[in-house]
Amino acid sequence: MKTYVVSGAASGIGAATTALLREQGHRVITVDLHDADVTADLSTAAGRNAAVAGVQALTDVVHGVVPCAGIAGLTGVDSALLVSVNYFGALGLVRGLRPQLAAASATGGAAVVLLASNSITGMPGWNAEVAALCLKDDEQGAREAAAKVDSVMVYPSSKAALAWWARREGVTPEWIGAGIRINAVAPGLIETPMTQQLRDDPTFGPFADSYPTALGRPGRPEEVAATICFLLSDASSLVVGVCLFVDGGTDAILHPIAPEGWEIGPLDLT
Numbered sequence: 075m076k077t078y079v080v081s082g083a084a085s086g087i088g089a090a091t092t093a094l095l096r097e098q099g100h101r102v103i104t105v106d107l108h109d110a111d112v113t114a115d116l117s118t119a120a121g122r123n124a125a126v127a128g129v130q131a132l133t134d135v136v137h138g139v140v141p142c143a144g145i146a147g148l149t150g151v152d153s154a155l156l157v158s159v160n161y162f163g164a165l166g167l168v169r170g171l172r173p174q175l176a177a178a179s180a181t182g183g184a185a186v187v188l189l190a191s192n193s194i195t196g197m198p199g200w201n202a203e204v205a206a207l208c209l210k211d212d213e214q215g216a217r218e219a220a221a222k223v224d225s226v227m228v229y230p231s232s233k234a235a236l237a238w239w240a241r242r243e244g245v246t247p248e249w250i251g252a253g254i255r256i257n258a259v260a261p262g263l264i265e266t267p268m269t270q271q272l273r274d275d276p277t278f279g280p281f282a283d284s285y286p287t288a289l290g291r292p293g294r295p296e297e298v299a300a301t302i303c304f305l306l307s308d309a310s311s312l313v314v315g316v317c318l319f320v321d322g323g324t325d326a327i328l329h330p331i332a333p334e335g336w337e338i339g340p341l342d343l344t
Contacts, residue, residue, distance in 0.1 A: 076178075077133050078306065081105040081116065081125070081167055082143030086266035087189065090295035091140055091302050098303065103129055103136075105167065106143065116143050116163030117155055126170030136174035138185045138306040141167050146268045147229030149277045154217035156225050160232035161208045161216070164188060165239065172254070179253025185306045186249075188240050188258040191233040192321040194336040196262075196285060196328060200230035208235035209242070233260070234336045237317040244315030255314050257305045262321025264293040288323030 078095050082088035083104035092102045104110040105125050112128030115121035129136070141164035145156045168186050178184035194200070201223045207216035208231070220228045237258045243249055244256035263269060263285060269292065301320045304310055319325045325333055 075099055075101055076137035077101045077103065077135060078138040078140065079103045079105065079129055079136055079167070079171060080140045080142060081164070082141070084109045086142070086268055087261065087264065087295045087298050087302075088140070088142030090299035091142065094296065094299045094303050095306075100137075101133075103132055105129065116141075116166065117158045119166070122163060122166030122170060125167055129171060130174065134174060135177045135181070136171050136184065137178045137182075138187070139168050139171055139175065140187050140189075140302055140306070141165075142189050144189060144232075144268075145225075145229075146271055147225040147227070148271055148275045149226075151225040153220040153223055153225040153228040156228055157204060157208065157216045157220045157232050158213065160229070161235050162213050164236060172248075172252075175254045176252045182308065183253040183255065183311070185255045185257070185310075186240075187302045187305045188236045188256070189233070190237040190240075190258045190260040190317055191230065192260045192262045192319055192325050193230040194234040194237060194260065195325050195333045196335075197227070197230050198335045200227045200234070202231070204228055204231035205235040205238070208232065209238060230336075237336070240317060241315045250314055255305075255310075257310075257313055257315065258317040259298060259301055259305070260317055260319045260321065260325075261298045262287065262293060262319075262324045264295055264298055266295055285324050286327045287321070288327060291322070293320065293322055 080092045083092045084106040095102045105112045114125035144160045175184040204220045240256045240258040
């Protein structure tokens with residue numbers, strides 16, 4: 075039995091991942107705004123610290139972290155809040171639990187799986203400046219830049235930043251050197267409460283089901299959860315710094331040769 079931490083565990087992909095890990099015999103410590111082992115608001119530094127402290131009070135060793143908590147880019151959604159939850163909330167949890175992840179490396183290693191999105195290639199024109207500021211760890215700057223942009227174009231920014239962070243940091247001594255593998259998954263349209271919110275949106279609802287899929291249907295949360303659990307497991311021991319599209323072939327249909335549209339351009343990331 076291993077111990078995993080899943081945020082956003084009360085619904086959607088987080089709930090499906092929690093259920094599958096428990097079905098496999100593992101212990102899962104859940105983090106969410108409600109109905110969780112640790113209740114915390116990941117939109118603020120204080121909330122992230124509380125989440126980390128809450129988990130640390132329950133375990134000394136963490137074999138994997140899956141930050142699923144996130145906000146969709148919908149009409150009326152605060153773009154700055156979206157960035158704080160989706161990017162900084164996810165990484166605040168991961169970084170805060172690094173000592174517990176490193177402790178797991180003594181018994182076979184640990185893993186982190188971040189939640190990106192195929193919107194990073196499927197929605198051209200999203201705001202690259204926000205992503206760059208995220209990667210610089212400039213939360214205030216990212217929030218200020220995001221506040222000038224509709225949340226629908228900030229959502230892919232937050233998700234691209236997570237995918238890039240996984241690739242950049244996944245191969246560093248701080249993470250893989252400590253036996254901690256970092257990867258990301260990029261789901262497409264998945265039947266979750268967030269997807270239903272999208273369908274109900276007065277502006278973007280008509281486009282919710284417009285992306286093509288090779289399967290001819292939206293994905294199910296348990297399908298993404300199965301991929302996440304694979305990336306957490308020893309079976310994926312050679313997979314490091316990867317962003318894996320889990321979207322029923324949507325990205326492959328839109329970009330037959332290679333994913334495109336998430337190049338950040340000449341912005342300084344140092």
